[in-house]
Amino acid sequence: MVKLTYLGEFGLIERLSRLCPCSNAVIKGIGDDTAVLRSPVKKQLLLTTDMLVENVHFTRKTKGFLIGRKALACNISDIAAMGGIPKSAVVSLGISGREDSRFVDEVYRGIGALAKEFKVDIVGGDTVKTHQLIINIALTGEASMRDIVYRSGAKVGDKIFVTGELGNSLKSGHHLTFTPRLAESQFLVKKYPPHSMIDISDGLIADLGHILKQSKVGACLYEDQIPLRKGARVADAFKDGEDFELLFTLPPDKASLLRRQKKFNMTEIGEIVPAAQGYFLMDDNGRKESLNTSTGYQHF
Numbered sequence: 037m038v039k040l041t042y043l044g045e046f047g048l049i050e051r052l053s054r055l056c057p058c059s060n061a062v063i064k065g066i067g068d069d070t071a072v073l074r075s076p077v078k079k080q081l082l083l084t085t086d087m088l089v090e091n092v093h094f095t096r097k098t099k100g101f102l103i104g105r106k107a108l109a110c111n112i113s114d115i116a117a118m119g120g121i122p123k124s125a126v127v128s129l130g131i132s133g134r135e136d137s138r139f140v141d142e143v144y145r146g147i148g149a150l151a152k153e154f155k156v157d158i159v160g161g162d163t164v165k166t167h168q169l170i171i172n173i174a175l176t177g178e179a180s181m182r183d184i185v186y187r188s189g190a191k192v193g194d195k196i197f198v199t200g201e202l203g204n205s206l207k208s209g210h211h212l213t214f215t216p217r218l219a220e221s222q223f224l225v226k227k228y229p230p231h232s233m234i235d236i237s238d239g240l241i242a243d244l245g246h247i248l249k250q251s252k253v254g255a256c257l258y259e260d261q262i263p264l265r266k267g268a269r270v271a272d273a274f275k276d277g278e279d280f281e282l283l284f285t286l287p288p289d290k291a292s293l294l295r296r297q298k299k300f301n302m303t304e305i306g307e308i309v310p311a312a313q314g315y316f317l318m319d320d321n322g323r324k325e326s327l328n329t330s331t332g333y334q335h336f
């Protein structure tokens with residue numbers, strides 16, 4: 037067993053580069069002052085970052101592989117939510133130095149496995165001595181200007197859709213093992229371009245709230261249409277978060293075409309309404325409850 041104290045920063049970064057061979061989009065990866073990457077031709081460059089902290093996003097009991105995997109998966113989910121393709125990542129790790137080096141290897145192996153699956157190059161990193169375990173990944177992506185989907189594009193009359201199922205992500209372990217919805221995102225931007233899109237990290241109510249605020253519109257959600265993960269109630273879908281599903285809006289003509297596709301699991305859960313009508317939930321008897329982005333939902 038190699039304790040990290042003896043391994044040092046160079047050893048760690050070297051291990052990372054051995055685990056993650058780069059594609060030819062990388063002119064220089066790990067091993068110099070910066071990475072050198074080929075610029076996207078006729079495309080826009082996307083950049084995102086996400087940080088996971090021990091006892092906030094995972095505990096010492098969480099497997100290193102799953103921690104590493106999740107750290108990259110959250111970032112890929114954000115690139116997918118913009119309509120982009122993930123490209124290159126840098127990985128920064130805060131560790132106490134007392135960890136078994138096999139644990140850190142497992143973190144890198146988790147990153148490497150998902151990087152391979154999604155063709156992401158790991159091109160650099162840094163390690164710092166900290167009390168809590170911290171893992172921060174920054175990821176670039178590429179997208180054609182016409183494929184980029186913002187939160188601000190929702191229009192009155194749009195239908196609201198979500199991929200997969202919502203709720204109970206933390207208890208069920210879905211938040212550690214989810215597959216970022218990149219295939220779904222590419223399918224959408226190429227065939228049924230959404231007016232607006234976001235990935236669900238804070239729960240359906242808060243994340244749809246971001247779309248509504250930025251698009252200056254309201255929404256009606258159909259209570260009996262919300263797709264629920266096993267063991268989840270509607271309230272869990274609203275508030276739990278960490279689902280990493282795509283939430284998007286489409287004009288009615290595109291929505292009726294999308295309803296007929298069988299390739300991916302996508303569910304229509306509501307409709308965009310004028311801002312003056314507010315943000316509300318409707319049950320199958322047509323009864324309405326107003327929704328509140330800070331508390332999830334409130335009864336009248």
Ligand SMILES: [Mg+2]
Pocket residue numbers: 113114117234235236237
């Ligand atoms: Mg996001």
